[in-house]
Amino acid sequence: MKKQTTSKSKTAKKSTSKQAASRQSVSKQIASTTIAMRNDAESASRSMWLASLGAASLLRKNGEEMVGRLIREGQGMQKQADKTIASISQNVDGVVQSRVAAVKSRAAKLQKEFSKQVKVFETTLQNGAERVLARLGVPSKADIDSLIARIDTLSRQLRAAK
Numbered sequence: 001m002k003k004q005t006t007s008k009s010k011t012a013k014k015s016t017s018k019q020a021a022s023r024q025s026v027s028k029q030i031a032s033t034t035i036a037m038r039n040d041a042e043s044a045s046r047s048m049w050l051a052s053l054g055a056a057s058l059l060r061k062n063g064e065e066m067v068g069r070l071i072r073e074g075q076g077m078q079k080q081a082d083k084t085i086a087s088i089s090q091n092v093d094g095v096v097q098s099r100v101a102a103v104k105s106r107a108a109k110l111q112k113e114f115s116k117q118v119k120v121f122e123t124t125l126q127n128g129a130e131r132v133l134a135r136l137g138v139p140s141k142a143d144i145d146s147l148i149a150r151i152d153t154l155s156r157q158l159r160a161a162k
Contacts, residue, residue: 059066130140139147
């Protein structure tokens with residue numbers, strides 16, 4: 001009995017030590033990933049800073065010519081962006097319209113199917129109610145209409161006989 005308890009506790013200790021080792025491994029991976037990301041961010045920041053300094057230096061050297069070129073380049077990019085946006089907008093409108101049409105079509109089909117099912121349900125319910133009432137001996141509307149017609153006929157005959 002003691003040997004089983006001892007082997008279970010050894011197994012539990014091994015499992016705990018494996019979990020601890022796994023946690024340490026994950027912690028090391030997280031730390032190394034964090035350091036790599038920080039280094040990448042620092043490198044990107046440094047590159048942006050140097051690019052900004054280079055742009056400022058070139059701007060100072062080339063002055064108005066550079067500003068004119070930048071404006072012309074910006075205008076070209078704006079025209080290109082406007083065309084791209086218009087094209088994307090048309091594509092999106094087309095996709096949206098086709099999807100809306102598909103949804104409307106599906107909704108119409110579902111509405112027709114639902115209406116059919118409601119009619120079937122109503123008919124089934126009405127037939128069931130009529131059978132229950134007939135079993136209870138309650139006359140149907142047709143029976144009552146038939147009796148009214150017979151009463152009317154008999155009433156006419158009585159009046160005619162007088």
